[in-house]
Amino acid sequence: MTQRSFETRRIGETNLSVTTLGLGGASLAGNFTRVPEDQARATVAHALELGITYVDTAPQYGLGRSEHLVGEVVRNASPRPVISTKVGRLLRPVPPERQDKGNWAEPLPFNQHYDYSHDGIMRSFEDSLQRLGLDRVDMLYVHDIGTVTHGVEGNRPYWAQLSGGGYRALRRLRDEGVVGAIGLGVNEWEVLMDAFALGDWDVFLLAGRYTLLEQTALAPFLATCVDRNASVVIGGPFNSGILVGGDTFDYARAPEAVVRRVREIGAVCRDFDVPLPAAALQFPLAHKAVCNVLPGPRSPQELDEILAWWETDIPPELWTALAEKRLLAPGTPIPGGTA
Structure with a gap:
């Protein structure tokens, strides 16, 4: 198999660089x-064979299953890719009749418990190393802190944990060289602005808020990232499937206004004979804060389809047409200028 030649971008001011296309492990x-x-492991192996050098996982994904599967492949890879995982959830064994499986089809026999404290983050990190079977990971994200997951009142004690000791744990891990970069992985940009008040971060994983469909994170968040030399990984580039022909947006049935906007964007793409998913994948990289786009294929075949979209030649006029039809937020970076 021929490796692709992917562009690489640096993570903040660290020594880490990643290919602009990554592999998400959810x-x-x-x-x-x-x-x-076997299919999951084959997908990770296929990504590495193609030349993708960044793989993301988390304790939440399959309640430990993703970390086990990713670790089985990457620990024997040479060279080893950049690996990120997440903290903020501890997994505790539970009898089957008491398990909360959430959206996971076949999770491992654990329930998750939130803990963003100093000791909770250190424990979460150590547990992840054991599940992965690795001596280190490269990037560590605080996972799903914020009001989207916890509600306004429910988030207050968790934020107090992060500000009161959790951030210190992350800084300690980075300063000691145990991890190369620290950040947050969330579905809302507002909490990332709050995080800037705690201190310096290297990278954020933001899902769904800076996509071809939605650019709400453009300002002030992405502008602040440029000012603070923090990189951004874009998760959920297809907005839960609506940009690849599905009917879900933010993990729920898409409202009519969203469906209508997707139709309008799709019509412009058809005018230029460009698949809508190809435009969705390539769009975020025009912003200089963005270092990586992180789709989550379920099989080597899905990854090959993503790669075909990734390598689709998109004429600059497509982006200009989207801007002229006001389908991109004013000020959105596009190849050759801004919307």
Whole structure:
């Protein structure tokens, strides 16, 4: 198999660089739909064979399943890719009748418990190393802190944990060289602005808020990232499937206004004979804060389809047409200028 020549971008001011296309590990763990373990491992292996050098996972994904599957492949890879995982959830064994499986088709026999404290983050990190079977990971994200997951009042004690000791734990891990970069991985940009008040971060994983469909994170968040030399990984580039022909947006049935906007964007793409998913994948990289786009294929075949979209030649006029039809937020970076 011929490796692709991917562009690489640096993570903040660290020594880490990643290919601009990465591999997300949530779907591999059976998010909504079962994924056979051999298929999941083959997908990770295929990504590495293609030349992708960044793989993301988390304790939440399959309640430990994703970290186990990713670790089985990457620990023997040479060279080893950049690996990120997440903290903020501890997994505790539970009898089957008491398990909260959430959206996971076949999770491991654990329930998750939130803990963003100093000791909770250190424990979460150590547990992840054991599940991965690795001596280190490269990037560590605080996972799903914020009002989207916890509500306004529910988030207050968790934020107090992060500000009161959790951030210190992350800084300690980075300063000691145990991890190369620290950040947050969330579905809302507002909490990332709050995070800037705590201190310096290297990278953020933001899902769904800076996509071809939605650019709400453009200002002030992405502008602040440029000013603070923090990189951004874009998760959920297809907005939960609506940009690849599905009917879900933010993990729920898409409202009519969203469906209508997707139709309008799709019509422009058809005018230029460009698949809508190709435009969705390539769009975020025009912003200089963005270092990586992170789709989550379920199989080597899905990854090959993503790669075909990734390599689609998109004429600059497509982006200009989207801007002229006001389908991109004013000021959105596009190749050759801004919307």
